Amino acid sequence: MMRVLGAVALSLALTGCDVTSDGEALTDASAWTYIGELAYAPQDDELLTAAVELADAAQGFALFAEVDGCAQVARLEDDTSTWVSALESGPSCAACEERFSVIAGAGLLVHLPPEPRAGPARLRLGKIDCETLTRARPSADTPASSVRLWVRELPTLPRELVVPLRFHHGRFSPRASDAESEALLAEAAALLAPTGIRVVLDGSSTDDTLPDSIPWFEGDPSALEPHVEPEDGVVDVVFAGCLEHVHPELGTHTLLDGLVPRIPAQAAPGAGIFLRGRACTAASLGPISVPVESQARVLAHELGHYLGLYHRLEDTDADTLMAPNPALVANPVFSPAQAERMRLHAALLSEPMPDR
Known part of the structure; x- marks a missing residue:
């Protein structure tokens, strides 16, 4: 309890x-x-x-x-x-x-x-x-x-919660059609169902302003903010182009399959789930081909971050979807402790944030 x-x-x-x-x-x-x-x-x-x-x-x-x-x-x-x-x-x-x-x-x-x-x-x-x-x-x-x-105070922990997702498609989105979006949602929903989190599609839109590449750093979410539409209770999912973690001091560039601006992401600047849609080389300007099962794992993994989960440093479970690379997990599940944490954050997500 x-x-x-x-x-x-x-x-x-x-x-x-x-x-x-x-x-x-x-x-x-x-x-x-x-x-x-x-x-x-x-x-x-x-x-x-x-x-x-x-x-x-x-x-x-x-x-x-x-x-x-x-x-x-x-x-x-x-x-x-x-x-x-x-x-x-x-x-x-x-x-x-x-x-x-x-x-x-x-x-x-x-x-x-x-x-x-x-x-x-x-x-x-x-x-x-x-x-x-x-x-x-x-x-x-x-x-x-x-x-x-x-x-x-913390809300009570329900057994099941609905988390609405809102898809925003850029020109590199591999899921721009209704059929592709529904297929991705169904795969992600199957991964999340044992946690008590039920994801539904709240709507979708086209974002023609998404650039070829989005640089991100934990201390500066400004590149993410123009591409989300904050609304209490709804999680924006942005199908972007290249995603890179760029350290301003070290000058390092790390390719990312997905990201959220912080953990948990709710009410943070740029709050949303960003998924990579193209390779990050200058010559690769077309969308990448991502199997729906693989992208569903990334989406479920990033939703875990959005709802308060870190990588598995804190877990005794060596084989969960919160491993740093969820595509390599043999049995793609969330642990019971991870599921409880996600439902807690989903309960907070469903309630209003402070009136600032």
Whole structure:
């Protein structure tokens, strides 16, 4: 069973930060409670925010953050455990008790301990350099920046949820026809059905503005944003051309079959699933031929990322669709723990985000 916080709104205790103009937490029409705007603390070289204590939140919570630039969870602990102890809790942190993606502009964070417990949770966010994804080094010329936070209790965990997908086809899409789209959806639905996630097609459109190639980096989702149409409860799927992860400092280019801007992707800038439709060499300007079964695996894998799953560093299951290359998995399934996490995020997806 899912651990759920009490029915009342979370109570908050903040030290050294501005909550609201009248000193009280604001609650919008949804389940979200506005915590306030936090500055980075001078005693921490303008790197970390003041600590936020979330009373009765050790059982888990969802947090939505709007940030100037980029930020990362720097500390997360309760009276029993330390989940994050440093500013390196990203997707590749094998030593972290819990991993959180970098927040570039805005992002959702979900904390769900494996066992129910009582007491508060304490959180600090840290400033990250958007070009290196390492801790920022503020100088006298660095403009002031801040973090705005909303929090809510976790929803109950349903046995099955519907996740609407909206297809956007560029000129390299191998699934532009209705028949091809329906075939891909059917294959992906079969992979996802055992998790309790039922995907349906909410609509499709043609995007003539999609370029031949889309570069992406975790600290800069701006190339993705023009090609999605954010709407609560709907996941955009963009059939693009070449997709590359381009590191601005190292100059490396990594070919991608699919991507989401962050994990989880809900309400992040550029939130959507992007699928590659052509090779990335200059001479290869036509669409690639992708078997529908292979692309369905990539779509299911990327939806797993969208709904909060990382690669299998955190799993004992060596053979799941969240392996780094799902095409090589012999038995394409999600583990029970992965299925539970996906349903939790799908439940959050089906409810309104904060009214900002």
